[in-house]
Amino acid sequence: MIRKTREEDLDAVMKIVQDAQTFLHAHDVPQWINGYPSRDDFHHDMERGSSFVLEENGSVLGVACISMDHEDTYDVINGAWLDDDPYVVIHRIAIARECKGKHLAHQFVAYAEHLGRSSIRIDTHEKNTSMRAFLEKEGFTYCGIIHLHDGAPRYAYEKQIRK
Numbered sequence: 001m002i003r004k005t006r007e008e009d010l011d012a013v014m015k016i017v018q019d020a021q022t023f024l025h026a027h028d029v030p031q032w033i034n035g036y037p038s039r040d041d042f043h044h045d046m047e048r049g050s051s052f053v054l055e056e057n058g059s060v061l062g063v064a065c066i067s068m069d070h071e072d073t074y075d076v077i078n079g080a081w082l083d084d085d086p087y088v089v090i091h092r093i094a095i096a097r098e099c100k101g102k103h104l105a106h107q108f109v110a111y112a113e114h115l116g117r118s119s120i121r122i123d124t125h126e127k128n129t130s131m132r133a134f135l136e137k138e139g140f141t142y143c144g145i146i147h148l149h150d151g152a153p154r155y156a157y158e159k160q161i162r163k
Helices: 007-026 040-047 103-115 129-137
Strands: 003-004 051-056 059-067 088-095 117-126 141-147 152-158
Touching: 007 040, 007 051, 007 059, 007 088, 040 051, 040 059, 040 088, 040 103, 051 103, 059 103, 088 103, 103 117, 103 152, 129 152
Parallel strands: 088 117
Antiparallel strands: 003 051, 051 059, 059 088, 117 152, 141 152
């Protein structure tokens, strides 16, 4: 079940994030470093109503920010988005280490597909090959490179949703 993140979920969320950071570091992916994402980032997502967890039998198995807000870092792309229609954005997606390989991240994409927008956009680090493979398996198309507010490049993907 996907539901909005609650305050009491944050310890489990941060454990999932710490495990993801360890995984990324072990695979030489310089993403999610220097304290990002922090508990404050998830608090901010919660305040905006965009933080969601995947829960099963009372356990938090995954987390994602799913937002219909405009993403200003997507305004300029070295490449081209598939369309210019309103989109859903997924950020900060992570699955519990013990659940890796069970295709649970798909549930966040499926949830986003039903929010009434024409597409989903997401970005990731060039070296995050596991996320890039997941996105391609989920039907996302590589669209080009965007830059975060700090100037860091990210591979940008979009998935058009059939209605």
